[in-house]
Amino acid sequence: MGIAFSQYFRLLKHEMTLEFKNRQALTSLLVYSLATIFISYLSYRQKLDPVSWNALFWIIMLFAATNAIARSFLQESRGLQLYHYTLLEPSLVILAKTSYNIILLAFLGFSNLFVFSVFFELPVQDFLQFLIGLLLGSFGLSAVLTLVSGLVSRAQSTAALVAILGFPLLFPLLITIIKFSYNAIEGNSWAVNQPNLVLLIALNSIIVALSYLLFPYLWRE
Amino acid sequence: MGFLGEVPRMPILNETIRNLYFHVTMWMAMLVLMLYNAFYGILYLNKSNLYYDLVAEESGRMAMVFGAAGLITGMIWANYTWGAPWVNDPQLNGTAASLLIYAAYFILRNAVQDETKRARLAAVYGIFAFVMMIVFIMVLPKMADSLHPGKGGNPGFNKYDLDANMRMVFYPAVIGWTLLGAWLTSLRIRIRLIENKNNEQ
DSSP states (O other): OHHHHHHHHHHHHHHHHHHHHTHHHHHHHHHHHHHHHHHHHHHHOSOOOHHHHHHHHHHHHHHHHHHHHHHHHHTSOHHHHHHHHHHSOHHHHHHHHHHHHHHHHHHHHHHHHHHHHHHSOOOOSOHHHHHHHHHHHHHHHHHHHHHHHHHHHHTTOOTHHHHHHHHHHHHHHHHHHHHHHHHHHHTOOHHHHHHHHHHHHHHHHHHHHHHHHHHHHHHOO | OTTTSOOOOOTTTGGGGGGGGTHHHHHHHHHHHHHHHHHHHHHHHHHOOHHHHHHHHHHHHHHHHHHHHHHHHHHHHHHHHTSSSOOOOHHHHHHHHHHHHHHHHHHHHHHOOSHHHHHHHHHHHHHHHHHHHHIIIIIHHHHSOOSSTTSTTOOOHHHHTSOHHHHHHHHHHHHHHHHHHHHHHHHHHHHHHHHHHHHHO
């Protein structure tokens, strides 16, 4: 158990070091979301009502997430994957990658929120609730897309397949998260939002459990 | 019996209630076939026998056929009772999404050349897709208002309007459509096995 933990943290650290060494990738992600938000601002040119604000925000998050996570397995060289393969438990690899992507996506989400609030007036009334929704949403998006990215890297296919395979799987999660954050925007109380919160947590745990169980089958060549 | 049998005369529904024998029952056949798809996916991951993958693929294909048929009959029904073929109903959206998921499943299958790898990747995706689909068409509609019976304050069918006469057709129809699906799937599987044999020679 102790070894597993230290391996897990080492993998997580490894991912972060890689990201930090290659800052270009992170910058390109930030510029990508910035450009998307700016395009939507130019196309709307007016104050958004809460429904559209919410939908637009999550759609941009979805595309940013796909872009960010699609490369998580694809960027690795075959040699490195073989090296990991000989040394590590596959379930640890997927957990470490998922956790790293959650951190990355939460960071992207916060920066998106900031840029969004600059261009579009912030309609959020219950800010804490919205942030929790943002974290839970990043969690689910990363977990699904990381597994799909692993799958696609095994299929030796392009990143476009990540979107094709990932989007239908994300429908239930996205619908719930949009409902949840809409309640937060409207400033509804926790009691109103509780079923959505429970469903989100349940969905996230199901997704993580499934990728923990299924990833080892993808891993062996 | 399905077309001529005595059915309760309900306002709005009227004779369209006979669609229950087609729409609902095809849906159930689709669910059984999708369950097959996921189940044989798990079997394949454990045993690595390509036959299991063949069963999984063909049941997935037949599930899509039944899903599309159920969707079309449902849309015809909705056109007469709810006034439009497509209303913003969580169950409708859910089934459209699950058909998309299975379309993606076949795209994945076509993207991979190697047989065993294709089988493994498809099995993993199929299991994941099945769980998500169950969440989508079983859990989410219960949480939102739906026009379907038994949800969002609408009374369920079995409470009063599924009378004894209708049950006499409904239950055999469920079994019949499911068996028809299983039979068609088994035909496809046998054709594929013969094709494989011919290719080897």
